[in-house]
Amino acid sequence: MNMRRVDGGFGLKNTWQLIKKGNTSSAIAALGNTGLAIIKAFAASISGSGTMFASAMHSVADAVNQGFVFIGSVLAERKPTRKFPTGFGRVINLVCMVAVIVVTIMAYETILKGFKLLKHPEESTNFWLNFIVLMIAVIIDGSILIKAMKEIMKETQSTAKGLGLFPAAFKNAGRAAPPTRLVFYEDIVATLGALFALIAIIVANFFGFLVLDGIATILIGCLMVFVAFKVGYDNMVGLIGVAAPKDVEDKISEMILRDPDVRDINRLRILQEGRNYHVEAYIELKKGMSLADAGSTKLRINTLLLNDPNISDVTLGILEDDGVKIWKPTEELMK
Numbered sequence: 001m002n003m004r005r006v007d008g009g010f011g012l013k014n015t016w017q018l019i020k021k022g023n024t025s026s027a028i029a030a031l032g033n034t035g036l037a038i039i040k041a042f043a044a045s046i047s048g049s050g051t052m053f054a055s056a057m058h059s060v061a062d063a064v065n066q067g068f069v070f071i072g073s074v075l076a077e078r079k080p081t082r083k084f085p086t087g088f089g090r091v092i093n094l095v096c097m098v099a100v101i102v103v104t105i106m107a108y109e110t111i112l113k114g115f116k117l118l119k120h121p122e123e124s125t126n127f128w129l130n131f132i133v134l135m136i137a138v139i140i141d142g143s144i145l146i147k148a149m150k151e152i153m154k155e156t157q158s159t160a161k162g163l164g165l166f167p168a169a170f171k172n173a174g175r176a177a178p179p180t181r182l183v184f185y186e187d188i189v190a191t192l193g194a195l196f197a198l199i200a201i202i203v204a205n206f207f208g209f210l211v212l213d214g215i216a217t218i219l220i221g222c223l224m225v226f227v228a229f230k231v232g233y234d235n236m237v238g239l240i241g242v243a244a245p246k247d248v249e250d251k252i253s254e255m256i257l258r259d260p261d262v263r264d265i266n267r268l269r270i271l272q273e274g275r276n277y278h279v280e281a282y283i284e285l286k287k288g289m290s291l292a293d294a295g296s297t298k299l300r301i302n303t304l305l306l307n308d309p310n311i312s313d314v315t316l317g318i319l320e321d322d323g324v325k326i327w328k329p330t331e332e333l334m335k
Contacts (some may be wrong), residue, residue, distance in 0.1 A: 015157060025151045025183040026070040029144045033063035033190070036137050043133040047126040050117040051197035054110045054217040055137065058193055058224060061106035062186050065099035069179040072096070080313060089271055094240040096182055100232040103186075103224055117214030127205045134201070136193040145187040152184060153178040174234070175245050181234060185227045193220040207313035244270035244277050252279060252311075253327065261285050261297040265327035266319055276312040279305055284321040294318050 040056035043049070070096025078088045149169035153160060156175045160168030173181050200216035203209050244252075249270055256262055266282040283301070285294055298316050303312045 021291070024064045025144070025148045026073060026179040029183045029187065030063055030066035030070055032140050032144050033059045033066065036140055037063050039133050040137065043126070043129050047130050049130050049197075049201060050113055050213045051200045051216045051220070052130055052133070054112060054220045055193055055197045057106050057110050057113075058190060058220060059137075060102075061103050061224070062190060065102055065186065066179075066183060068095050068099055069182055073177070073179045083316045089234070090239055092177070092179060093235040096179070096231060096235040097239075098274060099182060100235070101226040103231075107221045107224035107228060109221075110224060111218055114214045114218030114221055117209060117217055121210035121213065127201060130201045134194050134198040138191060138198065141187050141190040141194055144183070145191055148180060148187055149183040151180045155180060177247075182231050185230055189220075189223040189227050193223060196220055238273070242272050246274045246280075248272075250279065252277075252305065255308075256281065256283060256301055257327070259297065259301055259304075261289065261293075262301070263321040264325060268327070273312070277310055278313055278315075279311055280315045282317040282319055284319045284326075287321050289320075 004044055004232060007200045037056055037059035040059055044052040044056050069092070076088050076090075076092040076096075080088075099263040108322065146165070149165050152158070152172055153165070155177055158168055158172050170185060173184055176184070179259040196216040196219055200212045203212050243249075252270060253265055256265060256268075260282050260303050264284040266284055268279075268281045270280075271278040283298075285297060289297070298318055302314050302316060305311050
């Protein structure tokens with residue numbers, strides 16, 4: 001039996017429902033970085049600061065990326081159709097790959113600008129304008145980063161708070177939705193980049209060390225390259241198809257084995273697609289069940305699994321219990 005949620009089409013009501021399901025972190029980040037890109041570009045044009053230019057380029061890249069990613073996250077929420085029976089979960093991976101290309105181009109331009117400043121250092125003006133703009137950038141990017149970390153905790157059902165939020169977000173980022181991961185990594189770079197730029201203009205203004213402007217610009221560009229590589233790799237894996245994390249497998253197997261008629265799991269495969277999971281399993285039911293009772297049990301388990309918002313479709317096969325215990329935790333299988 002194969003069960004999946006059915007798409008309701010592209011009506012106005014359904015479209016609005018999809019938008020509401022879109023990735024919140026990417027939407028907030030797109031709006032925040034658009035505002036930052038405008039004020040940074042204004043400050044860079046007035047002061048001539050290379051690090052401010054680099055920071056503005058990064059904000060432009062972030063705004064474009066996260067805008068595209070939000071649109072992709074909305075499209076990815078569409079349920080399977082007859083034409084696309086496995087759903088649209090991988091649309092977000094494709095969109096994130098486009099975002100990677102944008103980040104890479106911006107990183108190249110930023111690094112190039114940094115080397116030009118190393119060869120021909122330029123003294124920037126309007127120190128207080130740059131200082132205020134970069135302080136605003138640190139606050140806004142830091143706030144977006146905290147929001148992304150909380151979103152990771154929510155999506156992975158983790159409970160870390162306070163000082164434990166950052167290491168927990170790093171640990172669980174791989175299990176979060178692709179757009180949330182993108183926002184998380186990009187805003188780490190954005191916050192660090194704003195701090196680098198802030199340090200650079202302070203040192204250049206008070207100590208006359210103009211070369212630091214070019215060094216900070218190159219560092220920001222290198223951080224952007226890191227984000228492009230990390231996000232590109234994660235989404236390439238997502239496009240190929242990757243097995244669900246062990247804790248997800250344990251959770252789903254526990255849900256199946258909790259049914260009173262289930263005696264064992266003969267085979268279980270869970271494919272992760274975006275933040276959605278495709279479940280395929282053969283389950284062994286207690287001996288002597290009639291065909292009607294076995295069908296009812298299978299339907300009951302299908303319904304239970306599909307009640308999880310992260311499970312998009314379930315394919316179940318049933319077997320009679322052979323008395324041999326097959327399903328074991330991953331740790332036992334690895335011994």
